[in-house]
Amino acid sequence: MEIPPEAVLVDTRPRAAYEAGHLPGARHLDLSAPKLRLRDEAELKALEAGLTELFRELGLRSPVVLYDEGLTSRLCRTAFFLGLGGLEVELWTEGWEPYATEREEPKPERSDTLARLRRDWLLTADEAARHPLLLDVRSPEEYQGKVHPPCCPKGGRIPGSRNAPLELFLEPDKVLKQLGLEPGQEVGVYCHSGARSAVAFFVLRSLGVRARNYLGSMHEWLAEGLPTEP
Numbered sequence: 610m611e612i613p614p615e616a617v618l619v620d621t622r623p624r625a626a627y628e629a630g631h632l633p634g635a636r637h638l639d640l641s642a643p644k645l646r647l648r649d650e651a652e653l654k655a656l657e658a659g660l661t662e663l664f665r666e667l668g669l670r671s672p673v674v675l676y677d678e679g680l681t682s683r684l685c686r687t688a689f690f691l692g693l694g695g696l697e698v699e700l701w702t703e704g705w706e707p708y709a710t711e712r713e714e715p716k717p718e719r720s721d722t723l724a725r726l727r728r729d730w731l732l733t734a735d736e737a738a739r740h741p742l743l744l745d746v747r748s749p750e751e752y753q754g755k756v757h758p759p760c761c762p763k764g765g766r767i768p769g770s771r772n773a774p775l776e777l778f779l780e781p782d783k784v785l786k787q788l789g790l791e792p793g794q795e796v797g798v799y800c801h802s803g804a805r806s807a808v809a810f811f812v813l814r815s816l817g818v819r820a821r822n823y824l825g826s827m828h829e830w831l832a833e834g835l836p837t838e839p
Contacts (some may be wrong), residue, residue, distance in 0.1 A: 610701050612674055619675045621687045632676070633711040636667050640690045641683040641804055644828055648733050653726060660694035660724035668717030671697035676705050680779070685807035689822060693731060694724035700811060730810075732797050732823040734830060737767060740797040743823075744773040744788070746809045747800050754839055758801060760828065765837030767799065767830060775805045778812040785816055792817030799823035799830075 612618075618635035620627045627637045646652055663669070673696050677684035680702045692698040737743055745766050750756045752772040754764035766772075773788055790796060796818055798806040803824035813820035831837070 616672045616674045617669055619673055621677045621684045630709040631711055632709050634715050640687040657724045657726050664722040665719045668720045670720050670722050674699045674701050676701040682804035682808055685811050686804040689807040693727055732821045737823040743770040743797040745770045746773055746775045746798055746805050761831050768838045778809045781812050790818055795819040797821050799826040802826050802828045
C-alpha cells in the first residue's frame with residue numbers, strides 16, 4: 610500500500626505494542642471501548658463536538674491511514690469513528706511491520722479540523738428498528754439468544770434481522786454471493802457494541818455496498834429496553 614505523503618498515521622494496537630515500536634509520526638488511538646447513547650439529535654451533536662475536539666487534539670486531518678495487527682475490530686471501530694466524523698480513512702492491514710521503528714510518541718500540533726457526521730454511515734436504534742435489511746454479524750449462538758455478554762441482562766436479536774457471522778466477511782470475494790447482496794444496495798449491520806459490525810461495514814463498503822453501522826448495537830438496544838427475538 611502506498612501511503613500519501615500528507616497522510617496522518619494512526620496506530621490502534623494496544624499501548625504496549627505501540628510503545629515497543631510504531632511507524633514514524635503515528636499517533637496512538639483506540640476507540641474500541643466507548644459505548645455511547647445515540648438516539649436523538651442532541652446526542653449526535655454531542656458526538657460531533659467530541660470528535661471535533663479529538664481531531665484537533667491529535668492533529669487529525671484527511672487522509673488518515675490506520676493500522677493494527679490485521680483487520681481487527683479495534684482497528685475498524687476506531688476507523689469508523691474517524692470516518693463518521695468526516696475524515697477520509699484508509700485501513701492498512703498488512704505490510705507495515707518492517708517500518709515500525711519509532712518509539713517516541715509524537716507531539717502533534719492542534720489542527721483546525723471540524724467534525725461533520727456522515728449520517729449515511731450510521732444507524733440509530735430507531736433507524737435500525739425500521740431497516741428492511743439488517744444483518745447481525747454476531748455468532749449464531751449470540752443471534753439465537755443462547756449466550757450473551759455479562760454486561761447485558763439477556764440475549765436475543767433485533768426483530769427481523771438476519772444472521773451473517775463475522776467469519777463470512779473475512780473472505781470478501783465470497784461475501785456478496787453468500788449474502789445475496791448487490792453493489793449499490795443499502796444494508797444495516799450490528800453486533801454487540803458496533804466493533805465487529807465495523808469490520809463488516811468496511812468490507813461491504815469496499816465492495817460497493819452502502820453499509821450503515823448501528824454503532825450502539827445490542828448493548829444500547831437492551832439498555833433502552835427495546836423488543837428482542839426470540
